[in-house]
Amino acid sequence: MIATMTAALALLASAQDAEDRLDCEDPQYQVEMNRCAALDFEQQDAELNRVWAQVIAAAREADGEINREFDQRPTEEAMLREAQRAWITFRDAHCTVEAYREARGGSMEPMVYEACRARLTEERIGQLQPPPPVDE
Numbered sequence: 001m002i003a004t005m006t007a008a009l010a011l012l013a014s015a016q017d018a019e020d021r022l023d024c025e026d027p028q029y030q031v032e033m034n035r036c037a038a039l040d041f042e043q044q045d046a047e048l049n050r051v052w053a054q055v056i057a058a059a060r061e062a063d064g065e066i067n068r069e070f071d072q073r074p075t076e077e078a079m080l081r082e083a084q085r086a087w088i089t090f091r092d093a094h095c096t097v098e099a100y101r102e103a104r105g106g107s108m109e110p111m112v113y114e115a116c117r118a119r120l121t122e123e124r125i126g127q128l129q130p131p132p133p134v135d136e
Contacts, residue, residue, distance in 0.1 A: 030107045037114035044121040048128075055080065055128050091120045 024036035059076040066075065074082075095116035103109040 034110040037111040041114045041118040044118045048121050
């Protein structure tokens with residue numbers, strides 16, 4: 001049991017060391033390109049989550065101003081959540097198709113998939129940002 005734990009910790013340390021040496025400015029091998037694409041998506045996803053928290057907070061605030069006696073429609077928050085769930089389903093399915101078209105079964109399929117998810121997530125961040133105020 002101790003030998004297994006020691007081996008697992010060594011493997012984890014080795015993987016972290018490799019991650020620290022990863023050069024996403026100029027990856028040389030497909031495995032590096034795949035990992036860099038995944039890291040790019042992770043960064044975009046983290047930014048989306050940051051923006052999402054702001055968007056939901058603003059929606060809740062706007063929902064507080066609804067006169068529920070006259071407006072029984074779903075709240076802005078509820079509609080945003082529904083739209084976001086649908087968008088995530090669309091993004092992942094669309095990127096699967098894009099990766100299949102470009103490299104189905106090939107070593108670069110994960111890179112194409114993650115790059116697509118990063119691109120669409122970046123676009124979604126822009127869609128969720130409130131428009132700039134209009135000067136009157």
